[in-house]
Amino acid sequence: MKYAKIISSGMYVPQKIMTNKEFEQITNMVIDPYFTEQIGINHRHISQSHETPTFMAAEAAKKALERINMKPEQIDLIILGTDTPEAVSPPDAARVQYLIGANKAEPLAFNVNASCANGALLLDIASRYIALGDYKNVLVIGVYAMTKFLNWKYSWEALFSDGAGALILTADDKPGYLGSVSRCDGSWWHNWGIYMGAGTMNIEGIDRGLHKLDLRAAYPATVNEEGWPVLINKLIEKCKISKEEIGMMFFTQVRKKTILKVMEILGMSEDKTHMIMDKYGYTGSACVYMAYDDAFDCGKMRNMEGKVLIFLTSGVGFQQVAVAFRW
Amino acid sequence: MKYAKIISSGMYVPQKIMTNKEFEQITNMVIDPYFTEQIGINHRHISQSHETPTFMAAEAAKKALERINMKPEQIDLIILGTDTPEAVSPPDAARVQYLIGANKAEPLAFNVNASCANGALLLDIASRYIALGDYKNVLVIGVYAMTKFLNWKYSWEALFSDGAGALILTADDKPGYLGSVSRCDGSWWHNWGIYMGAGTMNIEGIDRGLHKLDLRAAYPATVNEEGWPVLINKLIEKCKISKEEIGMMFFTQVRKKTILKVMEILGMSEDKTHMIMDKYGYTGSACVYMAYDDAFDCGKMRNMEGKVLIFLTSGVGFQQVAVAFRW
Incomplete structure (x- = not known):
């Protein structure tokens, strides 16, 4: 392997x-x-x-x-x-x-x-x-x-x-790759999305506004604020690592206060995460890779030898995935 | 593992x-x-x-x-x-x-x-x-x-x-799963597809017909007819199996004559494949699973113990993937 x-x-x-x-x-x-x-x-x-x-x-x-x-x-x-x-x-x-x-x-x-x-x-x-x-x-x-x-x-x-x-x-x-955990609950599928597709990609669909991002019902803030720490703890358990080994965590860059709250709930200091929304706004599927790239160029990935690196991403659907690597 | x-x-x-x-x-x-x-x-x-x-x-x-x-x-x-x-x-x-x-x-x-x-x-x-x-x-x-x-x-x-x-x-x-091989050549991306997406999902896009499947340039028949046997032979080599061990092969159900020609090139008898286009037409991403389901219900998956089962699928982009399982 x-x-x-x-x-x-x-x-x-x-x-x-x-x-x-x-x-x-x-x-x-x-x-x-x-x-x-x-x-x-x-x-x-x-x-x-x-x-x-x-x-x-x-x-x-x-x-x-x-x-x-x-x-x-x-x-x-x-x-x-x-x-x-x-x-x-x-x-x-x-x-x-x-x-x-x-x-x-x-x-x-x-x-x-x-x-x-x-x-x-x-x-x-x-x-x-x-x-x-x-x-x-x-x-x-x-x-x-x-x-x-x-x-x-x-x-x-x-x-x-x-x-x-x-x-x-x-x-x-x-390692390298240590493992991953996830959650998905499709009962939220209708809340937020771009609902144009098979059968609706036509003039009628455009009249209904389906070609645009539609927020039909907000997700409760707790989905991320409470959900992310649960997922991180599951990941820690599954990968048999300790919080002390974590060198850096990259979260979906959707809300600064949520990330800070999650770090607080986990009892971890702010310098173990990196945020780029002030520089680049919210960039969805791209954001954690951009955050990594920015952290690397800022010198924050130095002295990480042997430490654990975590990516946690969260999106509509909804779905959440977290993955850990030994650096 | x-x-x-x-x-x-x-x-x-x-x-x-x-x-x-x-x-x-x-x-x-x-x-x-x-x-x-x-x-x-x-x-x-x-x-x-x-x-x-x-x-x-x-x-x-x-x-x-x-x-x-x-x-x-x-x-x-x-x-x-x-x-x-x-x-x-x-x-x-x-x-x-x-x-x-x-x-x-x-x-x-x-x-x-x-x-x-x-x-x-x-x-x-x-x-x-x-x-x-x-x-x-x-x-x-x-x-x-x-x-x-x-x-x-x-x-x-x-x-x-x-x-x-x-x-x-x-x-x-x-096993179970034995392995996979693939080919992809994105230089054909513009040939055939539904080209509506980010930046074109709007009235202008519809006026241009981008919301409909568009055949701009045909793929040469050889992409599948010559490509599939090459891929099957690569799979056989990678998975260390012999042609004699193959019990059943499911191909993308896009053209009956192509499948028969591929079987001929491989020197394999027609009963080692199963076709459903006469029953169900061409069903793209669904077709090999439907073919498996139909073959199973037709009793063609009996006496397969120890044999090898292959799925080969091919699509626009273009891309081709083949995967093998021991039954």
Whole structure:
């Protein structure tokens, strides 16, 4: 058995910025004065028309490859996670495989969608491919183009930002990958989503607004605030690790106060997590890879030898996945 | 290490049938006289408005559960493969988890999209989850609602039919799962697909026809006819099996003559494969699970003890995946 190990990262962020003030002008909505403080977001990055999901994903992937001088043909598997795809079919992953110049080597490439829980899930799937010994280098990419699905008329739309994050994992003889835990409850499926698809992708669907992100019923704040610590504790137990061994935890970057509260509930200091919503807004499937990339470049991943690294991602559906690696 | 073993199957097919003659009346196209002979399709099943992807997927899954008296709460993981999803987000898999009554147990549920290569790919992912010992029972579902994305004005649209197929895999101490091989070349991404998504899911996109399945450039017939035998031989080599051990092979049910030609190239007799396009048309992500279910019910899976079972699926992107199991 082999163990997956994270060896590189990259991100892509659109240049165009929309400040809170600009958001208010466009939407005619007033952003709650506590929004920036509670959520941690004061501006957002908006992808332009050429910045499609596959373009952003490929740019992030290229940076991850360049960082370690890896050639695209060395990649054995590409997994792309998104719930804002460029097309219904074929999967964006195949297009990205071509855009990064990996197509001659013909590595397997597929899309996964567990909404914003993609970040940890893709790392888990990649690690299970690597575990059996027949896949060596796996590229995982999370991409988010949610601003292309906004109505620009609700205050909660101030959350969303676009971008892509990529990580490269490779096979090693020692952990590496320690394990994963998850929760999913599909009874919440109707709460929040983009409900256009088979049978509704037509003029009538557009008249009903199905082509835009729709918040029909809010999730209780407790889903994350109470749910994340439970999941982390399950992960700690399953992977037989201790809290003291944890060097860094990356959470879905959806709300600053939730992350701080979760760290408090877990009895862990703030420096064991890293947040990027102040820089990049909320970038869904991309956010934990972007957070990792940012933490790495900030020097926060130094002196991590032997420590445990955790990714916990959470999304509509709902679903939550957490995964642990020994650094 | 544990080995995945297929223990049940189920399918759902819409009742409504459209004959070749009815297709010609609706589309004003004449179906090539060789179509039925070459492709093997003489009618198609058309999902009605209540027969959404998650509905069909849940019905197929319930049948697979009922066949072995398994309770939904015994399922640890649900993987749904489709390129005709009910919604952009959340994933259909979460909705199906709820519809089959599995949500109380909160099993992980996510969507995968490798277009019509989903069938073999989902079995591969499921097997890798089972391999590490922490997931026991995995439900994989392929669902296809492509008739909801047709223009009904091209003769090649006569191929498509709707339906769902489900398999249940469980952990065993001996193989079971033997391995997989794949090919993907994203340089073909633009040839054939439903190109509506982030940035184009709007009135302009509909005016451009992006919400419908679009055949922009045909794939050469050789992609499957020459590609499949190459992949089967790679699989045989990787899994260290012999052709003589193969008991049954299920191929993407897209063209009868291709399957027969591939069997001839491989030097294998026709009774080692099973075809259902005459009964159910072409059902994409669902077709190999439906073929397995049909073969099982026809008694063709008897006396398979110790034999090897192969699934090979092929889809736009393009991508091809083949996976082998010891029965």
